[in-house]
Amino acid sequence: MNTDVDVAVVGGGIIGLGIAWEAIRRGHSVALIDPDPAGGATHAAAGMIAPASELHYREEHLLRLTVDSASRYPEFLFSLAWTGVDPGYRRTGTLVLALDGADRTALADLQTVQQRNSLSVQQIPLREARRSEPLIGPAATAAFHAPDDHQLDPRRLAQALIAAVSERGRLVRRRASGIERTGNRVTGVSLEDGTFVGARHTVVANGLAAADLAGLPCQLPLRPVYGDILRLRVPEALQPLLTHTIRGLVRGHAVYLVPREDGTVVLGATMREDGSSAVSAGGVYQLLRDAQQLIPAVAELELVEVLCRARPGTPDNAPLLGGVTGTHNLVIATGFFRHGVLLTPAAAALCVDLLEGKPGPAEQERYKPDRFEEGRAWRS
Ligand code: GLY
Numbered sequence: 001m002n003t004d005v006d007v008a009v010v011g012g013g014i015i016g017l018g019i020a021w022e023a024i025r026r027g028h029s030v031a032l033i034d035p036d037p038a039g040g041a042t043h044a045a046a047g048m049i050a051p052a053s054e055l056h057y058r059e060e061h062l063l064r065l066t067v068d069s070a071s072r073y074p075e076f077l078f079s080l081a082w083t084g085v086d087p088g089y090r091r092t093g094t095l096v097l098a099l100d101g102a103d104r105t106a107l108a109d110l111q112t113v114q115q116r117n118s119l120s121v122q123q124i125p126l127r128e129a130r131r132s133e134p135l136i137g138p139a140a141t142a143a144f145h146a147p148d149d150h151q152l153d154p155r156r157l158a159q160a161l162i163a164a165v166s167e168r169g170r171l172v173r174r175r176a177s178g179i180e181r182t183g184n185r186v187t188g189v190s191l192e193d194g195t196f197v198g199a200r201h202t203v204v205a206n207g208l209a210a211a212d213l214a215g216l217p218c219q220l221p222l223r224p225v226y227g228d229i230l231r232l233r234v235p236e237a238l239q240p241l242l243t244h245t246i247r248g249l250v251r252g253h254a255v256y257l258v259p260r261e262d263g264t265v266v267l268g269a270t271m272r273e274d275g276s277s278a279v280s281a282g283g284v285y286q287l288l289r290d291a292q293q294l295i296p297a298v299a300e301l302e303l304v305e306v307l308c309r310a311r312p313g314t315p316d317n318a319p320l321l322g323g324v325t326g327t328h329n330l331v332i333a334t335g336f337f338r339h340g341v342l343l344t345p346a347a348a349a350l351c352v353d354l355l356e357g358k359p360g361p362a363e364q365e366r367y368k369p370d371r372f373e374e375g376r377a378w379r380s
Pocket residue numbers: 046048054227268269311337338339
């Protein structure tokens with residue numbers, strides 16, 4: 001086989017970058033293919049490493065992967081320290097606030113599920129929450145503390161990963177058009193400019209765009225779930241606005257505020273499936289309205305950025321992660337929905353284990369990319 005590299009990774013979002021770096025640090029030669037690395041969902045992501053407070057009903061099956069991934073972060077970040085880029089990893093924990101009685105009940109019910117799954121979430125008196133976060137407003141009616149839910153800055157992590165992959169691998173700033181195969185063996189990636197990257201193994205990790213790659217052995221049932229997200233600068237007099245990540249339920253609407261070390265706050269994020277990639281005025285209004293209910297001082301901040309990006313959703317909200325039945329030398333890693341940043345270290349380890357021929361985790365069948373297909377035959 002004519003191969004340029006051991007591993008070709010299609011997609012330079014946080015997942016593709018993480019996989020490329022994991023393969024490089026295990027000694028493989030890698031080409032990462034993306035015309036605009038970290039320009040998609042990664043550019044918008046808030047970066048909550050929060051398995052407990054990001055738990056949604058009926059997604060408990062994801063917990064083994066999310067908890068495992070969160071625990072891998074310190075070592076994963078340590079492996080990038082040589083790049084000199086600080087990813088802004090903060091272990092200050094998360095406070096979850098309720099507005100009205102229904103919000104309080106919903107969060108208490110969720111706490112039961114979280115505790116049943118051994119996640120550390122405690123209801124604490126509001127006066128205790130206000131001791132660490134004095135700007136919590138008078139309208140909040142309950143507070144829950146998730147001490148193990150952390151955060152980092154995905155843009156800075158991506159910067160570190162891009163530096164690492166550029167230095168120790170190959171960054172190909174071009175668009176992939178399809179994967180190539182001989183029989184059932186994938187041989188590499190064809191690019192839009194007509195060139196080809198030959199590889200012993202290929203990883204498809206380009207988010208929603210994965211579904212459009214030519215030559216895939218199965219359909220990838222991805223759908224865009226749009227999120228509007230804001231960045232606000234905290235004026236000197238109000239710093240630090242917050243030390244914890246604040247999440248809230250405000251009359252049934254979820255909202256979060258993630259404080260960054262650079263004195264900004266990320267406010268997000270809506271969940272829209274309306275097909276519109278433009279920033280929604282209603283979405284921005286809702287986020288600012290709800291955040292002010294919990295932290296009134298949000299009204300004093302400077303609005304510096306408004307973005308919309310799409311999360312790659314799947315029919316069961318679990319990723320499309322693993323090999324495809326009857327296909328060799330191919331791993332798919334997309335569909336991470338709300339959990340791209342959280343799942344990066346675990347997804348990277350799993351993908352590289354698979355291409356090295358090691359067994360994946362026991363629950364891997366749940367993530368199989370072709371699990372929604374009846375006949376898992378190659379589509380020619
Ligand atoms: N993980 C946060 C979000 O998707 O909005």
